[in-house]
Amino acid sequence: MQPKEPREKKGGKRTLTPSEGEGGAGDDQRKRRNRGGTEEQGGEAPGPGGRPPRGPGGKPRDGAWKGLEATSVGYFRRVGDRLGEGFEDDEERVMFVENVLTEVKGKAKVVATDKTGSATLQKLMALASLDQAVSCDRAGGHVVEGALRQMPRWTESPEDSEASALETQVLSLSAAVRRDPAAFVTHMYGSHVVRTLLHVLAGCVAPPRADTRTGAGVKGRPGAAPPLTNYEAPVSFWYEFRSLTEALITHINVSVTETVASMVFQVMLTVAHRNRPKLCKKLLAGVIEYLGSRSAAPGTSPLLVFLKDHASSRLLEVVFQLSSKPLLRLLYQDHLRGHLVDLSLHKIANFPVQRLVAASASHKMFPKVFDELNEGVEAILAAGHMGVIVQLAESCAEGGEKQGELMQHLLSAxxxxxxxxxxxxxxxxxxxxxxxxxxxxxETEGGAINxxxxxxxxxxxxxxxxxxxxxxxxxxxxxxxxxxxxxxxxxxxxxxxxxxxxxxxxxxxxxxxxxxxxxxxxxxxxxxxxxxxxxxxxxxxxxxxxxxxxxxxxxxxxxxxxxxxxxxxxxxxxxxxxxxxxxxxxxxxxxxxxxxxxxxxxxxxxxxx
The missing domain is CATH 1.25.10.10 (Leucine-rich Repeat Variant)
Structure with missing residues (x-):
């Protein structure tokens, strides 16, 4: 990759090129050769001559470096450093971003799938104007997510053409997902793109994953969901969101037990419940219909099997949280009644039980759920699944029922x-x-307990x-x-x-x-x-x-x-x-x-x- 010489702004700083910077790329290469080191390229060291590492038969191994030259890696590293320094005025920022994206255009896939290039492009998205964001191709999960998160800025754009261009790109990406949903939702990186796409189409955006990892903007208990921010989405997004969810729900059979795919469905239900409640009810019914129709042992609900699976149990937790009173009552009566204590003793199934107890706190069915679990309080304590007991106490406090009974059972336990x-x-x-x-x-000297x-x-x-x-x-x-x-x-x-x-x-x-x-x-x-x-x-x-x-x-x-x-x-x-x-x-x-x-x-x- 040989970028062109960038333009220069009078009185400002020049955009870096691969041949510029401290020491130059040539010096960097000589230093690496002298110390026998390797440049980090997409997470793996290159083979002889700068080629990607080879596997059996001379073919590149999966996940190996995909083509950025050493000089280009140094270039994008320096660009990332320059972005971190900030700019004196908007004119300098616009020129810098425009020059860098000009170098990237047509090669975005190679840049986005490189570790250094991907990190730099993510920073660049927050500074780019809407038409600049559109000029980057769909590639590299983090970069595409960064581009999608710029959609809330479309209402602030003075140019309708820019907003329309980015809207078209988002719809195009959604159409690509609809053509092969299973390939996206079961892929480790593609699933993150689909989750961000669902947020954007539904009219709400979550903070970047880097912010959630550092705890920025996420308060409360550990593991709490990051806060969502609503924005005014285009009308076309509402129709596309419905089409995308319909395509996803038809592939639930290959996704419900896949961890990454299950998380896509969790996001789909959560954002639908937030901004499209009627559609959410339809989606919840579709999930329950599929899970309840699977084969199981005679007289046993198939939901009991899914509750003990790591991936599908997470999905059912969300289902319990978002279900309406009639649906929650139906789930308990047809699938869960008489099994709550056994599920509470299971290392995985006890978590969905906690969500069920929390969701039923203000419902008429709570006394039945409480009475069933109350019989196994001591066994649940012995199993060490304190989350169930704590949630039972919190639900009693919230609903104002069964408080005295729980206190007496705890005193006894x-x-x-x-x-x-x-x-x-x-x-x-x-x-x-x-x-x-x-x-x-x-004990004291007299044998009494101290x-x-x-x-x-x-x-x-x-x-x-x-x-x-x-x-x-x-x-x-x-x-x-x-x-x-x-x-x-x-x-x-x-x-x-x-x-x-x-x-x-x-x-x-x-x-x-x-x-x-x-x-x-x-x-x-x-x-x-x-x-x-x-x-x-x-x-x-x-x-x-x-x-x-x-x-x-x-x-x-x-x-x-x-x-x-x-x-x-x-x-x-x-x-x-x-x-x-x-x-x-x-x-x-x-x-x-x-x-x-x-x-x-x-x-x-x-x-x-």
């Missing part, structure tokens, strides 16, 4: 229901997911379980158990990464009187908590809900430790937010300000309520 004196130990047991006998293993064991072994699912139960109508057992902890245990709970969320949840739902009792138990521990990363956040949350007298008590304990708090990387934020400098020097005025803030907060809460 952790062996702290009888005698009643064991109720005060329930919180440490729930947090550690250990039974009473296992947690309190040490209940003065420091709080330890706080686990993630135990924290989630208690946070869910903190939303129950009757949480007296949890609050009594919390107040029974020693000050040292309360401090340990407050500075623990998972335990601090429990403390925050229980403080948030406590009355002013109950919150005051807990804060008094923490006297002498507040400085230690403030100097912790998680504890400082807990203290700020407690401060936001505290009364003026409670705030004054907190400030009174923290103020004498000014030097330690102001020099600690976490506690210094507490010192600043609580205005403790003001508290030390002008305490009456500080109290007036806190009283005014308390009145405003109460008024605001009353308006919301």
């Amino acid at each position: 952790f062996h702290c229901d009888e005698p009643a004196t064991r109720h005060a130990c329930c919180l440490p047991l729930f947090l550690s997911l250990l039974t009473y006998e296992v947690y309190y293993t040490a 209940t003065e064991i420091p709080l330890s072994s706080i686990c993630y699912h135990g924290s989630l379980l208690v946070q869910a139960m903190a939303r129950f109508k009757d949480r007296s057992l949890l609050m009594s158990s919390l107040r029974a902890l020693t000050p040292a245990d309360l401090a340990a709970l407050g500075v623990d990464p998972t335990g601090s969320h429990v403390m925050q949840a229980l403080l948030a739902v406590s009355s002013d009187k109950g919150r005051g009792k807990i804060l008094r138990r923490l006297e002498g521990q507040l400085v230690q908590i403030a100097c912790s990363r998680t504890g400082s956040r807990l203290l700020e949350a407690a401060w936001n809900n505290a009364s003026v007298s409670q705030r004054e008590s907190i400030a009174t304990e923290l103020a004498p430790s000014e030097t330690r708090l102001r020099t600690d990387q976490y506690a210094r934020h507490v010192w600043s937010k609580f205005a403790l400098s003001h508290f030390v020097t002008r305490r009456p005025r500080w109290k007036e300000i806190q009283t005014e803030e308390s009145k405003k907060r109460k008024l605001f809460n009353d308006i919301i309520a």
